[in-house]
Amino acid sequence: MRWSFYFWYTSKDDPADAEAPSHKYLLKGGFIKQVASGIYAFTPPGYRVIRKIENIIRKEMERSGAQEVLLTVLNPAELWKETGRWELYGRELFTLKDRHGREYCLGPTHEEEITDLVRSFVNSYRQLPFILYQIQVKFRDEKRPRFGLIRGREFIMKDAYSFDTDEFSAMMSYETMRFAYERIFKKLRLNTLMVEASVGAIGGISSHEFVILTDYGEAKVAYCLSCGYSANAEIVKLPLGKQQEEEEKSLQKVYTPNAETIEELSQFLKVPKSKILKAVLYIAQGEPVMVMIKGDREVDENKLAQVIGTENFRLATDEEVYRLFGTQKGFIGPFNVPPSVKVLWDNSTFGIKNAVIAFNEPDYHYINANPERDFSYGDFFDLAQVTEGDPCPKCASPLKVSKGLELGHIFLLGTRYSVPMKAYYKDQQGEDKPLFMGCYGIGISRCMSAIVEQYHDEFGIKWPTVVAPFELDIICLNPSDQEQKSTAEKLYMMAQELGLDVIYDDREASAGFKFADADLCGFPYRIIVGKKVKEGKVELHNRHTGEKTDVPVESAIQVVKELIDKDKV
RNA sequence: CGGGGUGUAGCUCAGGUGGCAGAGCGCUGGCUUUGGGAGCCAGAAGUCGCAGGUUCAAGUCCUGCCACCCCGACCA
Structure with a gap:
């Protein structure tokens, strides 16, 4: 991609309304554009990042046997009335009517619709189990959208649903998804913690959240450094106080x-x-x-x-x-x-x-x-909030408490949806049984923010290579210098030929301008074509380590390719 | 939904006590520049969030509304 033709515009000033680093840099770097509170559009580079995240998730979902579907954004009210959630979901549901006055909502999650899809095709235990997933936009009229993509009212989510004959089988699906999630977050280079979570009002059986520790999250997580226990703070049990040994004084x-x-x-x-x-x-x-x-x-x-x-x-x-x-x-x-x-x-x-x-x-x-x-x-x-130093419920060592941002949530649902929606199958005895379900979500746009939260410095973003909008930035410092220009062009062609995601900064701008953009936009590797071309050399810069080395023009792209390949393992 | 804050050029902001609408960045044209957000010259750019009110006169004062941000209770 030639930057001079590319729709990508950064800003020199910090955006006024952004507090969280991810919010600030995604706006400043021109990756997203706010449309309304909690509603953001993605620019070409922003969408490239999203697609890379999606593809990592897709690959791992497919690897675990899940099959991709695409459900609808517009959900008829009838389905939601079957489970009672048309009322229960409350004001967070975006609702609308069609020209005939029929009611719909913009899907905030898709248990109803997936159950409807499945019940229309599944009749027998022989068809089970399976896991379906989709990557789609979700709508939730949040009370308080926050921090850019971290909590939006419209956001991109991967949601998966498992269908099994019984609880034991469903546990296997749950475990399959748990392992997939561990792989996904590892591949996204996100340092997540898996915490036990509240099964909540739905009355599920088992639930885990995948969180990163950050001040820009709203979950409180407690974890134990000595035994590895971790849980959402709201479910950490606190024991009875100890009997204090003290002389009783007079009232x-x-x-x-x-x-x-x-x-x-x-x-x-x-x-x-x-x-x-x-x-x-x-x-x-x-x-x-x-x-x-x-x-x-x-x-x-x-x-x-x-x-x-x-x-x-x-x-x-x-x-x-x-x-x-x-x-x-x-x-x-x-x-x-x-x-x-x-x-x-x-x-x-x-x-x-x-x-x-x-x-x-x-x-x-x-x-x-x-x-x-x-x-x-x-x-x-047990009614008190957990605080740092409270005893671990497993080993009684002092707990650590941090704010966490929830990126994924896996949930063993049971028959909460299949029973009211009459999603039954016939077992070996020919009896009707409700499908046993699980659901599994990952906030994709939120992951994009989470990655920035974990990978940035005072100059901007430091994208991990696997999700970077471009893996390599070739900067031609002085495009009016013929030798520099032709060298940069040649390197750009070579990088394309080797299949690298490369952006060529051929813009008519000062060196400092291009360097500042390169830092802000977070390309993991940068090749600078400057005065040293006269000696047959260009500079290779690593955004993550800050390391700069001169390399011969002829081998520069090969060197970068090897580094990139190594990063992707 | 409660509490706090902001709204003026594309962006970041300044505009005591009411009296001609401003700056920097960006943008357009020209010349000079090119290793850390270049310099000079010339320009274009505004429903001062919206509506009402007070006043000879409102960006400024009053009332109502709207939008956005931040802090708390809920969610990926």
Whole structure:
């Protein structure tokens, strides 16, 4: 490709609205163009990267026996009504009507449609198992699109679905996909972590996420360096607190005006937050629920949802707190609690000694409160967010906690879709049985961002060779110099002949301009044709190592080809 | 959906207390340049997010709306 003819335009200024490195460099480097919030178009070089990622995924999917299909973007509402998801999916579903008033959605995922496809062809156990997959655009009206391609409302996804006779067979499909995913992320040069994930409201059986550790992700992952355990933080179980060995001091009532927050209380009383018992009031489906938890911990609302069996809850308002307890937030506690209030004790509160606690008296707290003597526990639950240093559920070593970005998710679904959609097969006894399903997703456009997050420096992107828009950039420093120009042209022809993905920067621009673009756009290799052509030499530059070497013109392309071939192994 | 912020040339931004619409980059033409985003000269380029209001006068003040970004709760 000759750059002077290529539709690729970079910017000298940092884009105003981009924070995450991937968002910034993809915009600045002219790989993507924002169309609306969470909606991006890909330019020719941007789409080249996407296609390379897709092809790596395709190859590994095919290798594991999955077969590619292409389902539709426009999904009729009827299918979604069969599984109840027309309502359940809620406002994230983009919906529309045709001229006859019939309802459709833009597919956010394709369990319904794939199940519909499969039930129309599969009748017998003899046809099972199999895995189908597609690469397609998905639409989700996200509450908050973020960080460029990282969370878009329109995005490219690979989604696969497995169909088996029973759970055991489905586990095999699941394992097949798990291994495929491990290979895919390795080939994409992404350093992912496989974490156990919540099976969530769908009631699946097993679920794993593939995440990279980055500040620009929204999942919280906990992992253990000594035994290798890793999981989405929301499913990490925390044990009952240890019995503290401390002399019980006498209970004392202390005037603590305006100490509404744990922070204020801790400073006012000069007591560590871990010595404070905090009461957090939620309203769940209209009913008050009080969570007692240690002051240095936060409630994990995913865990709370599991315990109370609904996701329909929120923090109580100041008025509600006052109406129930006759005092404001910060002064409520597990004493004389109205019978309508359900009290849940977090595991962390067990065994505390000489704690600070409020007993629903305005402007007063009690210090040196002790369980049994001054208050009594109720039932214990695991409700706290995991924090760094908490014990690993497997080996009890201190856990590490990081933000993670989810790139892939594999899920053993069971019969969640096949039963309501009547996707049955006849078993050997001639009986109808529901298909046993699994689903497996990879966010392809998100992977593009993830790669940039893992491979960049202050000058721009450093694409791994396997996904680089071009593997080699040939820069002719001074196109008006005939010798330089003809050398560059010759090298460009040779590179094309050897089948390299090469871009030839023949633009009329200063050297610095071309170097800056080369850095920003992230070509793994660069050949610079400059003054040294007089000595029969060009410079070879490696974007990843920063290494520069002079090589003879005749062998330059061969040298690069060998390096590229090595990178692709 | 709650909280915060931004909206002026293609891009990045400046425009106290209301008084002629600005800069840098980019773009067009010309000359000179070519190893780290070149120099000089000459130009083109605007519904100041939208609507209403206050005022002799609004980019600037007021009201409403919209869009986008960031922080929190959900998803690949």
